[in-house]
Amino acid sequence: MASDAILIGAAQGRAQQLLLSRANRHGLIAGATGTGKTVTLQRLAEGFSAAGVPVFLADVKGDLAGIAMPGSSQAATHAALTARAAEVGLADFSYAGNPVTFWDLYGRQGHPVRTTVSEMGPLLLARLLDLNETQEGVLAIAFRVADEQGLLLLNLEDLQALLAYVGENAAALTTRYGNVTKASAGAIQRQLLQLEAQGGDLFFGEPALAIADLLAIDESGRGMINLLAADRLMTSPKLYATFLLWLLSELFEDLPEVGDLARPKLVFFFDEAHLLFDDAPKGLLDTIEQVVRLIRSKGVGVYFVTQNPADIPDAVAAQLGNRIQHALRAFTPKEQKALKAAADGFRPNPAIDVAAVLPALKVGEALVSTLDSEGAPSPVERTLIAPPGSRLGPLEDRERALLIAASPLAGRYQEPIDRESAGEILSARAEAAAEAAARAKADARPTRQGRASPSFQDEMVREVGKAVKRQVVNRIAGSLVRGLLGGLFKGR
Structure with a gap:
């Protein structure tokens, strides 16, 4: 030979x-x-x-x-x-x-x-999730958004967070990229849950x-x-x-x-x-x-x-x-x-x-x-x-275990790595937006006239002013009444 x-x-x-x-x-x-x-x-x-x-x-x-x-x-x-x-x-x-x-x-x-969601890409993921043409388009838009905003897609949690963001901002994204519906984003999220149940969450990640x-x-x-x-x-x-x-x-x-x-x-x-x-x-x-x-x-x-x-x-x-x-x-x-x-x-x-x-x-x-x-x-x-x-x-299981332990790669891939990626970044953005909204609501509650409501101190000064004004008016009115009545009695 x-x-x-x-x-x-x-x-x-x-x-x-x-x-x-x-x-x-x-x-x-x-x-x-x-x-x-x-x-x-x-x-x-x-x-x-x-x-x-x-x-x-x-x-x-x-x-x-x-x-x-x-x-x-x-x-x-x-x-x-x-x-x-x-x-x-x-x-x-x-x-x-x-x-x-x-x-x-x-x-x-x-x-x-393992591999990352970004490395798998939208085409293979769409096939894996059995998406229709519309859903595949939404997934491609989601990847485009991640690229433009510097969002790392490492695991399924990152992709779920990105799709939630896409669904919440569907109207704005539609204007820029084409038709994006919250329903399509939600359908992809449900498919991801099925993939996760099959062990897909173990496949996507680092290293x-x-x-x-x-x-x-x-x-x-x-x-x-x-x-x-x-x-x-x-x-x-x-x-x-x-x-x-x-x-x-x-x-x-x-x-x-x-x-x-x-x-x-x-x-x-x-x-x-x-x-x-x-x-x-x-x-x-x-x-x-x-x-x-x-x-x-x-x-x-x-x-x-x-x-x-x-x-x-x-x-x-x-x-x-x-x-x-x-x-x-x-x-x-x-x-x-x-x-x-x-x-x-x-x-x-x-x-x-x-x-x-x-x-x-x-x-x-x-x-x-x-x-x-x-x-x-x-x-x-x-x-x-x-x-x-x-x-x-x-x-035998014992033989396999011994060969794996003796491998030059032993320990290199065993422990997953979870670095900051799209899930954490989008979660932090959402928390920051919620806190900002709460502060704005506390500092600027709308009135009937649509103007900002006064602070507590301003309210107190206004109420005290109203009370003093009522007292002054009452005194003047009382003096006028008494003077008028006195003149009437004198005229008798």
């Missing part, structure tokens, strides 16, 4: 390889449940790591974590693996673990993964994930395998898909242009890939297509793992040069149509009737076509997949 390639398996004694120099041209691993996709994924991840290429992959079912430990020497398993290794010509087969960094959005089975930590190489030159615990995350499929799309977008923005390298800088496996495309609006699909098409020049290879290749939109599927197709079942007319489409996606091989072979593939077999040194797809071959040297299956 060439040192610049990963052995996938063998077809009639001929090695089937994935050239590292073409690994950034993306790929597909597809097949029905139970046909061997996970083992194929594990084999490729090991190969990339051994070649010094970091890997990011999601552990959807919880059975990929064993990649960190050497394979089992249990008699039955050992016999099957060694027999397969001999069958595919893997003469130096041995058991070995791999360097793994464990990640978890919920912080339970790995280092916490945010540093992309450089995904590109680590261990002391022996092996690429780090970044394993995302996604078994619980899969109960919130939109959060899972949005997170991975955000991560791809961050890689695209942060990494420099490098063109075609001898080996990729990172390989990204997107398991349950159909979740990325389900119900996605056209604008988002265009974004995904653009990222997939252009990110290869950043040295990143993206491999979609799914049950059926028809799950991948044509515009994206056209970018996938390396294909490993496990068995497909075709019982219904729809499934038969999908099988034919999968067969048509390979470069023909006169010796293989792809449409007939696809349903008949055994577990651990696949149809394989990869790019050659000239960038052309090789003719499809029926291939026995080589076994991985790491454990097939999950880790």
Whole structure:
């Protein structure tokens, strides 16, 4: 086997390889449940790591974590693996673990993964919250207001506070930005509450994930395998898909242009890939297509793992040069149509009737076509997949805990940071405005005539003046009366 390639398996004694120099041209691993996709994924991840290429992959079912430990020497398993290794010509087969960094959005089975609301941006958030077009526009206006007023959006509390501000000032914002309604802001806030209930509040915040930590190489030159615990995350499929799309977008923005390298800088496996495309609006699909098409020049290879290749939109599927197709079942007319489409996606091989072979593939077999040194797809071959040297299956909780504690990143992401941001700033503004209003009300209560009311001292002086005036008037009136009466009596 060439040192610049990963052995996938063998077809009639001929090695089937994935050239590292073409690994950034993306790929597909597809097949029905139970046909061997996970083992194929594990084999490729090991190969990339051994070649010094970091890997990011999601552990959807919880059975990929064993990649960190050497394979089992249990008699039955050992016999099957060694027999397969001999069958595919893997003469130096041995058991070995791999360097793994464990990640978890919920912080339970790995280092916490966080990003800020600002970094996620309004487009991905709108998809995550399942907003309609009007609500998406209001969210975009809210982000614009935050930018113009220097409001940091770090967590969901910040976004809730911003939306409350937008709702209260809807009339003024409408004049400047277009239609903003309090009802739309309130609808987005309710969606945020649902996201928070799903654990989204744990994902948004600081310290945010540093992309450089995904590109680590261990002391022996092996690429780090970044394993995302996604078994619980899969109960919130939109959060899972949005997170991975955000991560791809961050890689695209942060990494420099490098063109075609001898080996990729990172390989990204997107398991349950159909979740990325389900119900996605056209604008988002265009974004995904653009990222997939252009990110290869950043040295990143993206491999979609799914049950059926028809799950991948044509515009994206056209970018996938390396294909490993496990068995497909075709019982219904729809499934038969999908099988034919999968067969048509390979470069023909006169010796293989792809449409007939696809349903008949055994577990651990696949149809394989990869790019050659000239960038052309090789003719499809029926291939026995080589076994991985790491454990097939999950880790024990104790093993995982020990590996997390020994990680170079231990303690870096564990404790959240809560610095001053939009929530605190808008709360302080509201308090200051309330205090100012209270002072103004105390100092300037309106009168019937609409003029400011006098102070307490002024009222006292006025009342005393009125009393003295009444006394003087009474005395004068009394004197006049007495004088008048005296004159009348004298006249008698």
